Amino acid sequence: AVFWGDIALDDEDLKIFQIDRTIDLTQHSNERLGHNTGGFGEHGMSKKRGALYQLIDRIRRFGSGFEQNNTSKERTTVKFSGKNEKNRFPRAATSRTERIWPGGVIPYVIGGNFTGTQRAMFKQAMRHWEKYTCVTFIERSDEESYIVFTYRPCGCCSYVGRRGNGPQAISIGKNCDKFGIVVHELGHVIGFWHEHTRPDRDDHVTIIRENIQPGQEYNFLKMEPGEVNSLGEPYDFDSIMHYARNTFSRGMFLDTILPSRDDNGIRPAIGQRTRLSKGDIAQARKLYRCPACGETLQESTGNFSSPGFPNGYPSYTHCIWRISVTPGEKIVLNFTTMDLYKSSLCWYDYIEVRDGYWRKSPLLGRFCGDKLPEVLASSDSRMWIEFRSSSNWVGKGFAAIYEAICGGEIHKNEGQIQSPNYPDDYRPMKECVWKITVSENYNVGLTFQAFEIERHDNCAYDYLEIRDGTNENSPLIGHFCGYDKPEDIRSTSNTLWMKFVSDGTVNKAGFAANFFKEEDECAKPDNGGCEQRCVNTLGSYQCACDPGYELGPDKKSCEAACGGLLTKLNGTITTPGWPKEYPPNKNCVWQVVAPTQYRISMKFEFFELEGNEV
Numbered sequence: 001a002v003f004w005g006d007i008a009l010d011d012e013d014l015k016i017f018q019i020d021r022t023i024d025l026t027q028h029s030n031e032r033l034g035h036n037t038g039g040f041g042e043h044g045m046s047k048k049r050g051a052l053y054q055l056i057d058r059i060r061r062f063g064s065g066f067e068q069n070n071t072s073k074e075r076t077t078v079k080f081s082g083k084n085e086k087n088r089f090p091r092a093a094t095s096r097t098e099r100i101w102p103g104g105v106i107p108y109v110i111g112g113n114f115t116g117t118q119r120a121m122f123k124q125a126m127r128h129w130e131k132y133t134c135v136t137f138i139e140r141s142d143e144e145s146y147i148v149f150t151y152r153p154c155g156c157c158s159y160v161g162r163r164g165n166g167p168q169a170i171s172i173g174k175n176c177d178k179f180g181i182v183v184h185e186l187g188h189v190i191g192f193w194h195e196h197t198r199p200d201r202d203d204h205v206t207i208i209r210e211n212i213q214p215g216q217e218y219n220f221l222k223m224e225p226g227e228v229n230s231l232g233e234p235y236d237f238d239s240i241m242h243y244a245r246n247t248f249s250r251g252m253f254l255d256t257i258l259p260s261r262d263d264n265g266i267r268p269a270i271g272q273r274t275r276l277s278k279g280d281i282a283q284a285r286k287l288y289r290c291p292a293c294g295e296t297l298q299e300s301t302g303n304f305s306s307p308g309f310p311n312g313y314p315s316y317t318h319c320i321w322r323i324s325v326t327p328g329e330k331i332v333l334n335f336t337t338m339d340l341y342k343s344s345l346c347w348y349d350y351i352e353v354r355d356g357y358w359r360k361s362p363l364l365g366r367f368c369g370d371k372l373p374e375v376l377a378s379s380d381s382r383m384w385i386e387f388r389s390s391s392n393w394v395g396k397g398f399a400a401i402y403e404a405i406c407g408g409e410i411h412k413n414e415g416q417i418q419s420p421n422y423p424d425d426y427r428p429m430k431e432c433v434w435k436i437t438v439s440e441n442y443n444v445g446l447t448f449q450a451f452e453i454e455r456h457d458n459c460a461y462d463y464l465e466i467r468d469g470t471n472e473n474s475p476l477i478g479h480f481c482g483y484d485k486p487e488d489i490r491s492t493s494n495t496l497w498m499k500f501v502s503d504g505t506v507n508k509a510g511f512a513a514n515f516f517k518e519e520d521e522c523a524k525p526d527n528g529g530c531e532q533r534c535v536n537t538l539g540s541y542q543c544a545c546d547p548g549y550e551l552g553p554d555k556k557s558c559e560a561a562c563g564g565l566l567t568k569l570n571g572t573i574t575t576p577g578w579p580k581e582y583p584p585n586k587n588c589v590w591q592v593v594a595p596t597q598y599r600i601s602m603k604f605e606f607f608e609l610e611g612n613e614v
Contacts, residue, residue, distance in 0.1 A: 005219040005243075006157040007188055008169075092193035092241070093229040093287050099161025099191055103358050104135045104288040106189065109167070114149065116450025116485070116512065118177050120423030123150055125182035129603040130324060130349045131298055132281045134290035135190055136357050139416075147189055161191040171259035180273025187241050187280070191287055195235070195242035196270075197223045204235040205270075206258045207230070216248040216491065220256070231286045236279030237268035244271025260272055292317035294387075300325060300404040300421065306387055306397030311568060313389055313397040321381040322357070323403035328417035328434065331378040333385075335367075335400045341393035342369035351398060354384040370395075377405075406432035406500070413438050413517040419464075419500055419510025423450075426462075426502050426510040434498045435470060438517035444496040444539045445518035446489040452509040454502075455482040464511060488538040490518050531557045549577070562588030569594070 003009070094100070108126070110119050126137040140146040147158075148167045155173035164170075170185055185299065196205060207220045218559050236242065237259055245255045259267045276284075284290075293307055304321050306313040323331050333353065341349040348367035354361040355378050365374050370530040376383075387398070406420045417434055419426045436444050446466070454462040459481035467474040468491050480486050489496075496515070523533035530543035545558035547550055552559045560576025573590055575582040594600050 002152055003157055004221065005194065006185065007084040007193065008154070008157055008159045010159065010163065017478040045055050050373055052395055092195055092198040092223060093231060093283055094161045094191040094193070095227055095229045096161065098164065098425075100287065101135070101145075101162045101190070103360075104133075104290075105358055106135060106137050106162075107140035107143040108137055109140050109146060109148045111148060113151060114172075114177075116448070118172070119449055120509065120512065121177060121179055122172070122182055123423050125179055125186055127324070128179075128183055128276065129186055129190065129284070129300060131296050132276055133190075133284040134288055134296075134320065134322070135284065135333075136322070138357055151346050155157045156185060158185045158188040160193055161186050163305045178273065180275070182274060183276065184240050190284060191230065192241050192280075194225060194282070195239040197221060198235065199223055199225045200227060200235060204237070204260050206260070208255055208258055208542045211254040211256050212248050213248050213250055219243075219248055229287065231283060233279055233283050233286070235268050236277055236283075238272060238277035239280050240273060240276055241280065242270045247271065291318050291320050293317060294321045294385075294446040296322045296324060297402070298324050300329075300427065301402065303399065303401040304385075305337075305399040309399055310393040311396075314346070315389055315392050317387065317389045319387040321385040323378075323385070324357070325381045326406070326418050326420055326422050327381045328432075329404040329406045329420065330408055331381070331383045332385060332405055333376040333378075333400060333402045336399060337396060338367065338372050339370050339396035340368045340398065341391040341395060343391075349389040349393065349395075350387075352384075352387075355379055357382040357383060358384060359386065373458065395533075406430065407434050409435045409437070410515075411437050413442075414515065416512065416514050417498065418512045419453075420513055422510045424509070426500075427505040428502055428504040428507060430500065430502045432500045436498070436515050438494045438515075440494055442494050442517040442519055444491040444494065445516050446496060447514050447538065448485040448488075449514065450509065451480070451485040451511045452483050453481040453511065454506045454508055461505065462502045462508070463500075465499045465501075467580075468492055469497055470495045471497060472499070490538055529556050559583070562586060563590055566590060566592045567594075569598075 017506060108120060110312075114122070129135050130137060144166065145162055145164050146167055147170050150169050150171055151173050152169055152171035154171050156171060156176035158170040159285055160170050168189075170189055172182060172185065176182070176185075195201075197220075201222055209217060209220070212220065243257055244254060244256055245259070247256055249256045257270065259270055261267050276375070292389055297304065297306075302323075307317055307319065308314065325331060340351070343349070346366050348368075350366050350368045352366050353364040353373075355364050356362060361382075361384055364376050364378075365373055381404075383402070385400075404420070410417075417436075420430050420432060421427055438444050453459075453464060456462075458606075459479050462481060464480045464486075466477040466486075466489060468477050469475060474497055477489055477491075494517075516539065518538060520536050521528040522530075522536045528541050528543065530533040532546050532549065533544040535542050535544050543551060543556045543558075545561075549558040550561035551557070562576040566573070576588065577583060592600055592602075
């Protein structure tokens, strides 16, 4: 792919660029010169046209792959013109509906090359977007389109919106693994271009092109109106999608983007990488058509109610609440008041509660009238609550409270368990007990991605206890605390018991672990396909050979081994495969090394090699 800053452009993007940039070149050929506006004149216009054609040619050469390094020195040079119109236009959100993630659901996979700390930070960034919008990130199961957190040569980069037809990379390279940067890159995934590339940017900032690093001018291209969605949001200096004043600058104190002064003569700050701005939130909610009523609830306990409660709810109201707690926890929902218009099948005014993250998750119940529902519980860590009213009946509405319950029985062949409130610090005075059960004739495998529990020599305060069985009296596997990840764990049956305890003082980040059903391939009649020895490992197995042999190219058969460096004070040297006949085509060299002032003596006890008869 060709990269526009940290944005990867595919063929469809460049088709738009090819058409609109050509139009732009002819429309603005007589723009005025200006040392601060980036005006170009006739000579500059020729360079701009050539640079854009180079950009299009590069996408043709590289195709739609994702391997091009955005730190390459081969860059296009682009010059700009500025305008002084004061009208405000749409923000830089994608205008292509196919780039919007259906239902706002974005499946993800985190590559195995990231540390537990990095994984936790990625999840914090995703939860940040979830908290303020209706976008939902889920671990990928069998979804066709999904994002993959990885490390590509481009460093920090992503495509804009959903590409479709398979995985798409979000690259978090060296020095990119910061919360604000990941939130920024996820903004591209959700569907946002950079704020400073929107069509009306010249009314709000000035591009100082003489301060831009040679070869980086293309990062300051401006989008055409047809390339962005008309959502009516004003220019947002505070956007997390905005470049900083000295981005791609020749020097630290030289501006490349200069914000216009406000009514008080002050230049706004730009380029923050701390949190979503109010404009970012408003834009994302418009892009994904989030209901104006409702929110995402991420605390371990909370409450919510219908609009206007208890003084009645308005007609034609639509609200959605999404409860999202730590994986491994379950949600218990209790309605404390219920006073809605009652109809057959709850056709008009109703509340739907679903066991999962979206509107297609399994239905736990549909309620109306004044009868309080039974207490509802989720099977996992997410719950969806939707409220609709279409009558003119005036009732109090409803009120509900919820609580996240840690621990419980888990009957699944794979999943994730995390300490309460992970990846943030676990809460004090918690005790969580999990009993994991996988399919019969399998073992439970457990691997840790992150581990940080208050350190103590005897793990007396906060700890994770794991036992091989179904209860607290089963054989102890380990009592863990501190900052070192425990080794991989495998039970001897299809059950595993875990208990996490925290006291009331020091709180840490906690732990994240994956569990799965584990099979002993070496117990199969064919010995796992190994010629000599089979060694079972967690999630897999490997073949090994007896002394004097080594694995063949197929990693299953064994061949006679020979040669090597010998440093012991005594030992035995044999031909490969001794006492069997040695194999053909072997070349063995032994190097025997003794300590200083020692001599080496050798005695042959048997000798029979092929030789010429004399």
